[in-house]
Structures are given as structure tokens and as C-alpha cells.
């Protein structure tokens with residue numbers, strides 16, 4: 001039995017904790033606090049069991065047709081994955097040679113670095129400015145290695161900060177490789193980069209979305225991306241034959257047929273986000289302007305790591321990322337109003353101690 005050197009060296013990605021206790025306030029993995037559309041329940045209840053006897057549609061025709069309609073583009077420009085994490089790993093397979101690198105903002109979604117390690121290629125970060133904004137420049141090469149795929153989370157995670165589409169477009173124009181814009185949180189944002197992906201003259205921009213956040217379907221595992229036909233065709237070449245199961249395709253289609261439901265939940269999350277951001281700022285916290293379903297904030301009186309542990313003891317789970325850029329802040333998913341009330345009460349109590 002032999003495990004490759006790169007896998008032996010690999011530092012695996014650490015997902016947010018999934019607490020065992022039932023009665024917890026879970027604000028640590030950016031899930032949606034509201035349920036998915038009732039149309040998803042109807043799709044599940046009405047699902048013909050005989051469809052499980054057969055393999056699912058390997059090219060997701062119905063889902064792609066629906067997405068093409070939503071985004072006013074052609075189905076040939078759409079690829080679907082088992083969660084957007086799968087799209088990312090397929091992109092790393094399709095768009096990066098062994099002697100090339102994957103790049104991303106720093107800080108950003110920590111999976112990207114792991115992805116480069118799994119693929120056994122270099123990871124080259126582009127540091128954000130002091131205020132966590134991005135000036136549009138990419139570190140496209142280092143020590144003779146070129147970045148062939150740049151993963152741009154927009155709005156960024158864990159910061160929530162949005163880069164405007166004009167900055168992204170200009171950067172993509174200058175960049176020689178594939179620019180994959182990870183829009184996991186874009187439904188919570190005031191703008192997005194899909195028009196860059198659907199533009200007729202687009203040669204290198206892929207925009208990726210997930211149903212895990214705004215559609216409340218993290219447990220379903222469905223993500224997709226939109227891009228130029230040749231890049232999309234490459235993803236189809238490297239995927240597993242049946243990467244998205246029949247149930248997921250059916251429930252996702254139901255969710256996409258109820259955009260009103262998704263938009264209503266997003267509106268609630270945005271209202272709560274604004275209210276909690278204001279309250280934390282009033283208490284002296286430094287809260288970054290968020291266009292996502294989470295806040296990235298520096299506590300006023302206590303170290304972030306201490307607060308993280310103290311909240312956890314009270315069964316309130318938020319996310320803490322140690323490190324020079326992130327270690328003085330907490331990432332707090334926007335939950336329901338009552339969950340946020342519990343958080344704010346616990347924080348007030350901890351401040352008094």
C-alpha cells in the first residue's frame with residue numbers, strides 16, 4: 001500500500017464544526033437559517049422511486065435549461081457539480097498543469113490552498129489591502145511559476161467584502177489564465193459578475209454559484225458554473241459519469257423554479273445582517289461591510305479567540321480563523337432574528353464579566 005508523498009504532506013481542509021447537541025445556535029458554516037422552498041418538499045414526496053433504479057441524466061438537461069433561462073444564456077455554457085466544491089476540484093484538474101499554480105486572494109476561502117495541495121501544484125496568494133479590499137491586481141507569477149487559475153471569491157469569504165464587477169472585468173482582461181469567480185454568496189450581494197461569464201466575447205471568466213447558501217440546500221450538494229463553451233466542455237470531459245444524483249437534480253430544479261422563495265429568505269437575511277452589524281458597531285466592534293450572509297468583525301473588548309471559546313461553551317457556534325490577518329476577528333453567520341438575539345445577549349453578558 002502506498003500513499004503519494006503529496007497526500008502524506010497534505011494538510012486536510014477543516015470544515016466548520018457540526019455540533020452534536022440539538023439545542024445550539026449554529027452560526028459557523030454560513031448555512032441559511034430558513035427552510036428550502038416547499039416546492040423542494042413536493043419534489044421529494046412526489047419522486048418516482050423507479051428513477052433511482054436508473055442512472056441519472058449525466059448532462060443535467062432539465063437543470064441546465066432552467067439555469068440558461070434564468071441567466072439568459074445557452075445550456076452549453078453551464079456545468080453542474082456535486083456542490084460547488086466539486087466544480088472547484090474539477091477546475092483544478094482541467095485548467096492547471098503540473099508546473100503551474102493556483103492563485104487566490106489572501107485571506108479567502110481556505111479550501112483553495114488545500115485544493116492546490118491535493119493537485120500537488122503551488123498556491124500563490126494575492127494579499128488583500130489592509131482594509132480587506134482588493135485593488136484588482138493579481139500576483140500572477142512567483143519564482144518562475146505562473147498562476148493558471150485564479151479563484152476569486154466575490155463577495156469574499158471570510159470577509160464579506162465585495163469587489164465591483166468593473167474591477168473583476170479589468171483584472172480578467174489582464175490575466176492570461178482562467179479567472180473563476182466563486183459567487184457562493186452573490187445572492188446576498190447588491191451586484192454580481194454573471195454578465196462577465198455570459199458575455200459573447202468572454203474567453204476566460206467562469207462564474208460559480210451554489211444552492212447551499214441562498215437556496216438553503218447545503219445538504220443537497222449542488223453547485224454550478226457558467227463560462228465560455230470551451231472551458232465548460234473541458235469540465236464535462238473530466239467529471240465522473242454521474243456526478244449529480246437524480247434526487248439532487250430533481251430537488252434543485254424545484255428550488256430554481258421558486259426564485260421568489262429564495263429572494264424572500266435573502267431579503268430577511270439582509271435585514272438581519274444590517275441590524276446586527278449596526279448593533280455590534282454600536283458596541284465598539286469593527287464590522288467589515290458585508291455583502292454576504294455573514295459578518296466578519298473584530299470584538300471591542302475581548303480577544304476573538306477567547307470569545308469564540310466562551311460562546312462555544314454556551315452552545316453558540318461561530319467561526320474563528322487563526323492567523324495574522326484573521327485572528328483578531330470572528331466570522332458570524334447571519335441566523336434568524338432569535339438566534340442573533342441569543343448571540344447578542346451572550347456577547348453582552350461576556351462583556352460584563
Ligand SMILES: Cc1ncc(COP(=O)(O)O)c(C=O)c1O
Nearest residue numbers: 083084085109157184210212223
Ligand atoms: C466561498 C465558498 N465557495 C464554495 C463553498 C462551497 O459550497 P458548496 O456547498 O456548493 O460546495 C463555500 C462553502 O462554505 C464557500 O464559502
